Amino acid sequence: MAPQTLYEKIWNSHIVREVPGQPSLIYIDRHLIHEGTSPQAFAGLKAAGRKVRRPDLTFAVMDHSVSTKNRLLPVLDADARGQFEALERNCKETGVRLFDMHSRNQGIVHIIGPELGITQPGQTIVCGDSHTSTHGAVGALAFGIGTSEIEHVLATQCLSQAKSKTGLIRFNGKRPKGVTSKDFILTLIGKIGIAGGTGYVFEYAGDAVGALSLEARMTMCNMTIEGGARAGMMAPDETTFKYLEGKPFVPRGKEFQEAVEGWKALASDPGAKYDLVVDIDATKLAPQVTWGTNPGMVTDVTSRVPDPNSFSDPVDKQAAERALVYMDLKAGTPITDIAVDRVFIGSCTNSRIEDLRAAAHVIEGKHVSKHVKQALAVPGSRVVKVQAEKEGLDKIFLDAGFEWRDAGCSMCIGMNDDVLPSGERSASTSNRNFEGRQGKGSRTHLVSPMMAAAAAIEGHFVDIRKWDVNGAE
Amino acid sequence: MQPFIKHTGLVAPMDRVNVDTDQMVPKQFLKLQTREGFGRTLFYDWRYLPGEALNPEFPLNFPRYKGASVLLARANFGCGSSREHAPWAILDYGFRSIIAPSYADIFYNNCFKNGILPVTLSDAQVDDLFRRVENQESYRLTVDLENQVITDESGLRIPFEIDPFRRNSLLKGLDDIGLTLEHEPDISAYEKLNPKSAPMYEAVDVKIAAPQT
Numbered sequence: 001m002a003p004q005t006l007y008e009k010i011w012n013s014h015i016v017r018e019v020p021g022q023p024s025l026i027y028i029d030r031h032l033i034h035e036g037t038s039p040q041a042f043a044g045l046k047a048a049g050r051k052v053r054r055p056d057l058t059f060a061v062m063d064h065s066v067s068t069k070n071r072l073l074p075v076l077d078a079d080a081r082g083q084f085e086a087l088e089r090n091c092k093e094t095g096v097r098l099f100d101m102h103s104r105n106q107g108i109v110h111i112i113g114p115e116l117g118i119t120q121p122g123q124t125i126v127c128g129d130s131h132t133s134t135h136g137a138v139g140a141l142a143f144g145i146g147t148s149e150i151e152h153v154l155a156t157q158c159l160s161q162a163k164s165k166t167g168l169i170r171f172n173g174k175r176p177k178g179v180t181s182k183d184f185i186l187t188l189i190g191k192i193g194i195a196g197g198t199g200y201v202f203e204y205a206g207d208a209v210g211a212l213s214l215e216a217r218m219t220m221c222n223m224t225i226e227g228g229a230r231a232g233m234m235a236p237d238e239t240t241f242k243y244l245e246g247k248p249f250v251p252r253g254k255e256f257q258e259a260v261e262g263w264k265a266l267a268s269d270p271g272a273k274y275d276l277v278v279d280i281d282a283t284k285l286a287p288q289v290t291w292g293t294n295p296g297m298v299t300d301v302t303s304r305v306p307d308p309n310s311f312s313d314p315v316d317k318q319a320a321e322r323a324l325v326y327m328d329l330k331a332g333t334p335i336t337d338i339a340v341d342r343v344f345i346g347s348c349t350n351s352r353i354e355d356l357r358a359a360a361h362v363i364e365g366k367h368v369s370k371h372v373k374q375a376l377a378v379p380g381s382r383v384v385k386v387q388a389e390k391e392g393l394d395k396i397f398l399d400a401g402f403e404w405r406d407a408g409c410s411m412c413i414g415m416n417d418d419v420l421p422s423g424e425r426s427a428s429t430s431n432r433n434f435e436g437r438q439g440k441g442s443r444t445h446l447v448s449p450m451m452a453a454a455a456a457i458e459g460h461f462v463d464i465r466k467w468d469v470n471g472a473e
Numbered sequence: 474m475q476p477f478i479k480h481t482g483l484v485a486p487m488d489r490v491n492v493d494t495d496q497m498v499p500k501q502f503l504k505l506q507t508r509e510g511f512g513r514t515l516f517y518d519w520r521y522l523p524g525e526a527l528n529p530e531f532p533l534n535f536p537r538y539k540g541a542s543v544l545l546a547r548a549n550f551g552c553g554s555s556r557e558h559a560p561w562a563i564l565d566y567g568f569r570s571i572i573a574p575s576y577a578d579i580f581y582n583n584c585f586k587n588g589i590l591p592v593t594l595s596d597a598q599v600d601d602l603f604r605r606v607e608n609q610e611s612y613r614l615t616v617d618l619e620n621q622v623i624t625d626e627s628g629l630r631i632p633f634e635i636d637p638f639r640r641n642s643l644l645k646g647l648d649d650i651g652l653t654l655e656h657e658p659d660i661s662a663y664e665k666l667n668p669k670s671a672p673m674y675e676a677v678d679v680k681i682a683a684p685q686t
């Protein structure tokens with residue numbers, strides 16, 4: 001048989017029905033659900049008199065609109081409350097397992113999937129959320145779907161899908177200190193553009209990727225969608241197996257060993273063909289900061305806000321002009337001169353325990369700048385929160401002047417009351433700097449957790465490589 | 474789903490690249506539980522001034538584009554969030570077809586699930602259409618899916634490509650789920666050969682609702 005890629009192996013083992021010239025019917029191993037995009041799907045299902053085919057493979061969680069303050073208080077936002085109640089009711093009626101807002105295991109859907117071992121190598125995983133790509137880091141095919149497709153998966157446990165093109169993205173060499181996987185993925189998006197991956201599934205490889213922790217790999221897969229590719233993945237390796245072992249939904253003992261043997265066979269075969277290969281020299285990478293209104297508008301922390309006239313393509317030039325107006329930035333301003341009003345450390349991109357450790361290391365013994373109005377540390381899940389508190393990280397954040405919150409999407413999207421006010425500027429560890437993303441009129445700069453932490457201390461962006469980051473990673 | 478066979482309508486221009494779905498339906502409207510009524514929210518932050526007064530500078534608010542049902546757009550239309558609220562809003566506003574050089578994957582897919590036809594043309598063809606819309610009041614296009622061609626009243630004729638499977642589903646307004654359920658025996662056979670389960674080896678704090686009856 002011809003050598004196969006990781007993607008092809010997973011694809012081939014999930015074909016339920018294949019007819020030439022038509023999309024294939026693909027089986028779905030894990031269906032994750034949150035309150036924001038699911039009510040219409042359940043309503044549609046009910047209206048058609050259909051049932052959830054595999055409630056046992058479906059997992060629901062409340063994350064987008066939950067309060068990160070006191071969750072025992074009543075939910076005042078009637079629309080949000082309506083969605084919570086709908087999710088609870090729908091799960092109850094259909095037998096779907098629900099991590100509600102009071103569960104000790106509640107958290108952002110893309111944080112808790114891997115954390116609980118619900119998502120595993122070789123699986124097909126979908127969720128009505130574009131950042132489902134995150135789960136690809138365990139060696140799975142994971143992608144976001146719309147509400148009609150949620151309904152389709154609920155009813156059939158299958159999806160009708162056309163095969164994607166494959167891209168191999170290699171990061172080669174040793175990653176410099178102060179440069180994180182967030183900088184890897186932002187660099188890639190800056191290079192290929194936010195539509196560069198449209199129609200592709202990306203596989204990340206190279207020694208710099210192999211050296212990353214599984215959590216750091218998740219950050220890359222998470223933001224893969226920002227480059228237009230619907231899914232990102234890494235071949236499962238020892239790092240993956242070690243991460244998964246002992247997780248609540250991962251088999252134990254002999255069963256685990258057997259599973260690992262199967263997972264090892266998932267890696268792309270030598271000589272497997274890709275439609276696109278990109279090589280990036282990891283040794284040359286610098287911490288990244290976005291300056292515009294999409295994640296592809298990004299540059300090194302040592303550079304300056306670009307001059308729109310420097311773009312040869314008139315479309316890019318116009319987009320840059322517009323972005324600078326929205327962001328209230330002047331071309332030529334050094335990135336490190338940009339002052340921030342608020343700092344957000346959180347989101348499914350960067351709110352795992354390693355992210356919080358890195359940020360805490362940077363701020364320990366220091367204090368948030370008096371020019372910064374608010375600095376938020378929002379753990380991605382309650383399990384992360386408990387772990388962080390065990391390690392005393394909450395104290396480090398609080399002593400430095402951060403707010404220490406409960407788990408949820410929070411200021412990544414501002415669906416609860418964690419909103420970036422109009423005209424204000426944030427350093428944010430999230431994934432989207434679109435106009436109005438963190439709040440109407442808000443201005444977002446995407447950075448790594450260490451970079452966000454340092455910006456909180458100084459009140460403006462700084463090159464984290466100039467700080468002592470030994471032990472921060 | 475409402476079928477799409479052929480549609481003639483007024484064209485409105487959306488002259489920006491990379492229009493993301495956060496712009497089409499901002500977050501505050503994602504807490505609703507229906508598929509209807511999102512037309513009001515389309516391009517909310519661009520379309521309205523404070524107090525929901527119409528922003529006179531936003532093209533969709535120009536009187537000449539009132540009642541438009543064909544949306545002319547730029548590259549990578551619909552990038553970002555997977556929210557299907559975006560095509561719901563586009564449809565509810567009155568658009569039946571979009572014409573652009575390229576689309577983001579999830580959004581493109583979501584359009585077909587809602588009876589919206591996203592037509593892909595070359596950059597040059599789209600540029601040309603933008604010029605025509607600008608130069609001619611009440612510029613109308615006919616988007617003919619059956620014959621895969623776009624025409625105007627002055628004799629313009631632009632053929633377009635589309636995946637035959639998607640074309641067929643849209644022409645007939647097929648119910649995807651119903652179609653898949655016709656293959657139930659294949660699904661059951663697959664499940665028998667590849668048993669899937671998600672056992673919990675260590676108790677976590679999850680509510681397992683009453684099993685289905």
Ligand code: SF4
Nearest residue numbers: 131347348409412413
């Ligand atoms: S943290 Fe942000 S990007 Fe992630 S799931 Fe929540 S809203 Fe979406």
